[in-house]
Amino acid sequence: MSKIIDLSHRIEKQLPTELVSFMRVAGEVAASQGQSLYLVGGVVRDLLLGRTNLDLDLVVEGNAINLAQQLAQINQGKITTHPRFNTAKLQWNKWSVDFATARSETYDKPGALPRVKHGSLARDLFRRDFTINTMAIELVPSRYGELIDRYGGRNDLEHELIRVLHKKSFIDDATRIWRGLRYEQRLDFQLEPNTLQLLKRDIPMLDTISGDRIRHELELILKEKYPEKVLRRAEELYVLHRLHPTLKGNGWLAEKFEQARQLSYPNLPPVGLYLALLAYSLTNEESEQLISRLRLPKSLAQTLRDTISLKTKLESLANPKLTPSSVYYLLHDCSPPAITANSLASDSPVAQQNIKLFLNRLRYVKLALNGDDLVRMGIPTGPQIKEILQLLHEARLDGKVTSNQGEEVLVKRWVNLANS
Numbered sequence: 001m002s003k004i005i006d007l008s009h010r011i012e013k014q015l016p017t018e019l020v021s022f023m024r025v026a027g028e029v030a031a032s033q034g035q036s037l038y039l040v041g042g043v044v045r046d047l048l049l050g051r052t053n054l055d056l057d058l059v060v061e062g063n064a065i066n067l068a069q070q071l072a073q074i075n076q077g078k079i080t081t082h083p084r085f086n087t088a089k090l091q092w093n094k095w096s097v098d099f100a101t102a103r104s105e106t107y108d109k110p111g112a113l114p115r116v117k118h119g120s121l122a123r124d125l126f127r128r129d130f131t132i133n134t135m136a137i138e139l140v141p142s143r144y145g146e147l148i149d150r151y152g153g154r155n156d157l158e159h160e161l162i163r164v165l166h167k168k169s170f171i172d173d174a175t176r177i178w179r180g181l182r183y184e185q186r187l188d189f190q191l192e193p194n195t196l197q198l199l200k201r202d203i204p205m206l207d208t209i210s211g212d213r214i215r216h217e218l219e220l221i222l223k224e225k226y227p228e229k230v231l232r233r234a235e236e237l238y239v240l241h242r243l244h245p246t247l248k249g250n251g252w253l254a255e256k257f258e259q260a261r262q263l264s265y266p267n268l269p270p271v272g273l274y275l276a277l278l279a280y281s282l283t284n285e286e287s288e289q290l291i292s293r294l295r296l297p298k299s300l301a302q303t304l305r306d307t308i309s310l311k312t313k314l315e316s317l318a319n320p321k322l323t324p325s326s327v328y329y330l331l332h333d334c335s336p337p338a339i340t341a342n343s344l345a346s347d348s349p350v351a352q353q354n355i356k357l358f359l360n361r362l363r364y365v366k367l368a369l370n371g372d373d374l375v376r377m378g379i380p381t382g383p384q385i386k387e388i389l390q391l392l393h394e395a396r397l398d399g400k401v402t403s404n405q406g407e408e409v410l411v412k413r414w415v416n417l418a419n420s
């Protein structure tokens with residue numbers, strides 16, 4: 001029999017007191033209902049690695065919704081349930097915990113969503129992607145803190161290896177190809193040689209995955225600390241190629257991603273900015289192919305389109321004699337991430353300066369007067385109102401008027417000129 005590994009001290013040390021107490025109570029309530037309860041997946045992996053992770057995933061051998069409902073009463077928390085999968089999310093104060101009923105999954109065809117059946121913890125762990133994600137911790141009081149490691153997860157953690165559980169893993173779910181690269185680069189681990197062979201073999205299976213699911217994986221990558229490392233590895237293995245054959249995860253991208261992070265600090269760069277940089281070298285047609293492969297939502301699709309079309313305006317923006325209003329008209333209908341991506345990609349300090357001027361000041365310039373004010377000043381309603389407002393806006397942008405009073409004076413002067 002293998003030695004019992006007790007992780008209760010790690011739980012105490014690494015997780016906030018409120019979550020620790022919650023898990024103790026959850027284990028007691030589960031036991032009182034005759035159910036077994038486990039902490040599973042990423043949080044167990046990260047507890048063993050000493051990495052912060054507050055995303056608690058609990059698996060119940062029994063009925064997750066019943067247990068979550070009872071705990072919601074004790075904690076006065078809000079509960080969201082999905083009866084179809086028998087899962088629940090419990091939220092209270094700043095905490096959120098996911099409950100799932102132990103299940104097994106089968107796949108009707110590659111890339112399809114799994115068919116789900118309730119089952120034991122062992123089956124639930126076996127359906128998972130990599131051994132390092134298959135560990136669980138007992139939460140019922142009699143065994144609280146005991147590690148369950150059926151598939152050699154701890155050994156792989158020690159040897160810093162990403163390993164699938166069976167030969168068909170990437171065929172069942174090719175998003176695991178991207179997930180594998182994400183974990184490998186995040187943790188600075190290696191794909192275990194056999195897993196690497198299977199991954200290479202199954203790369204064509206990526207084409208069986210829907211745009212929404214691939215986009216989701218890409219978004220997860222772009223939330224990593226260094227997404228460029230994953231993209232570099234994905235290029236090396238021809239995984240990036242499957243998103244679009246011309247995409248590159250090269251040194252240029254790494255440099256621009258780093259600059260994007262510095263610019264966005266302390267926040268992470270928006271996904272749109274990272275995507276715009278990734279797609280920067282694409283032509284119009286190629287970016288349309290990427291948009292449709294990833295089924296990008298409207299705003300992200302617009303960011304990519306703006307990014308590509310703005311490339312052709314960079315030369316004009318590099319003219320030092322450009323007036324602020326001309327800068328404004330070149331940029332005003334582009335999305336901000338597209339503008340920032342072009343600024344980062346441009347070699348021209350003048351273009352960068354003009355873009356900075358637009359982003360920091362020009363896009364916020366507003367008029368004091370509106371159409372009603374002009375009518376009150378005696379200007380007849382009609383298209384000239386819009387024209388005058390546009391001229392005024394231009395004057396404001398170029399600093400020809402700087403105050404509300406100045407706007408009125410200018411309008412009166414134009415009206416007088418027109419009438420003389």
Ligand code: CTP
Nearest residue numbers: 041042043055127128129130133134173175176
């Ligand atoms: N999982 C899987 N195959 C997938 C997605 C998820 O097997 N395509 C499993 C993994 O075992 C994972 C668990 O479901 O541990 C939960 O998924 P997720 O929340 O994405 O994983 P975490 O390990 O929490 O990942 P991260 O550290 O990135 O939050």
